Amino acid sequence: MPDALASLSMQALLNEILDEVRPLIGQGKVADYIPALASVVPDQLGIAVYGNDGQVHVAGDARTPFSIQSISKVFSLVQAIGHSGESIWQRLGHEPSGQPFNSLVQLEFERGKPRNPFINAGALVICDINQSRYAAPALSMRDFVRRLSGNPEVTVDNHVAESEYQHRARNAAAAYLMQSFGNFHNEVEAVLRSYFSCCALRMSCVDLARAFGFLANEGFCQHSGEQVLSPRQTKQINAIMATSGLYDEAGNFAYRVGLPGKSGVGGGIVAVVPGQFSVCVWSPELNAAGNSLAGIKALELLSERIGWSVF
Numbered sequence: 535m536p537d538a539l540a541s542l543s544m545q546a547l548l549n550e551i552l553d554e555v556r557p558l559i560g561q562g563k564v565a566d567y568i569p570a571l572a573s574v575v576p577d578q579l580g581i582a583v584y585g586n587d588g589q590v591h592v593a594g595d596a597r598t599p600f601s602i603q604s605i606s607k608v609f610s611l612v613q614a615i616g617h618s619g620e621s622i623w624q625r626l627g628h629e630p631s632g633q634p635f636n637s638l639v640q641l642e643f644e645r646g647k648p649r650n651p652f653i654n655a656g657a658l659v660i661c662d663i664n665q666s667r668y669a670a671p672a673l674s675m676r677d678f679v680r681r682l683s684g685n686p687e688v689t690v691d692n693h694v695a696e697s698e699y700q701h702r703a704r705n706a707a708a709a710y711l712m713q714s715f716g717n718f719h720n721e722v723e724a725v726l727r728s729y730f731s732c733c734a735l736r737m738s739c740v741d742l743a744r745a746f747g748f749l750a751n752e753g754f755c756q757h758s759g760e761q762v763l764s765p766r767q768t769k770q771i772n773a774i775m776a777t778s779g780l781y782d783e784a785g786n787f788a789y790r791v792g793l794p795g796k797s798g799v800g801g802g803i804v805a806v807v808p809g810q811f812s813v814c815v816w817s818p819e820l821n822a823a824g825n826s827l828a829g830i831k832a833l834e835l836l837s838e839r840i841g842w843s844v845f
């Protein structure tokens with residue numbers, strides 16, 4: 535009975551939180567630097583919580599797929615750590631950048647070695663590492679997230695991927711700059727294609743909450759039965775999410791929410807409560823740092839009301 539009661543109250547809480555943040559819709563701005571993302575309906579709002587007990591609680595548009603964008607940077611990093619382990623850190627750092635996600639300034643100063651895997655330059659290096667490993671990197675990624683989410687229907691939105699490729703100037707600049715420093719091993723255009731295909735995966739809040747479950751569960755994905763990472767590697771990924779998951783707003787997110795998290799310009803944010811839950815919230819309108827405005831507020835209310843925090 536207490537479990538049923540707990541379920542009911544989690545459900546009520548999620549509904550209440552969405553009602554509270556809904557008035558914020560209209561204050562942010564949908565990402566339009568990728569034209570195919572500009573047409574998303576801005577007033578969608580959803581949340582899903584996945585517990586280590588296997589239960590999912592949802593509210594709002596939690597089952598509507600959206601463009602996961604930079605949330606894919608976590609999956610790419612997990613793949614790279616899975617096959618190459620600690621050696622990846624010769625190519626990039628795990629320090630916060632304090633810079634916007636697509637900034638180039640630091641990259642020149644730091645001789646083509648990106649600060650961390652969750653800014654674009656860092657994710658491009660990780661995709662370069664994966665490109666050397668897999669014959670079909672985009673397909674390996676798609677299959678990986680299908681297993682992690684338990685949803686065999688997850689697909690790449692080719693229209694978004696193509697739109698990103700057409701407007702690739704900044705990402706291409708970062709990749710060619712790294713190549714000039716000897717920190718890029720594959721053909722830049724091919725790696726850009728792989729990178730955009732990861733960003734253009736379409737997943738719902740439920741898919742993402744389930745796919746991040748292993749990070750709340752010492753690296754074990756219960757629905758696929760896969761030990762994705764060791765418990766120690768899992769802690770390390772969570773630590774990088776906590777320090778760098780929201781770009782130059784990581785400090786504000788730690789202050790307000792207090793959980794490891796990762797955002798994307800599609801308006802999704804995933805957060806992890808180690809040992810307990812993974813959560814995904816989605817609202818497409820972004821703040822100035824490129825993070826979901828209502829999404830951050832929803833996670834702040836949730837962590838405050840349940841007392842979740844790693845600090």
Ligand SMILES: NC(=O)CC[C@H](N)C(=O)O
Nearest residue numbers: 603604635654733798799
């Ligand atoms: N912050 C993001 O979600 C950015 C991802 C986007 N695909 C880009 O490269 O610009």
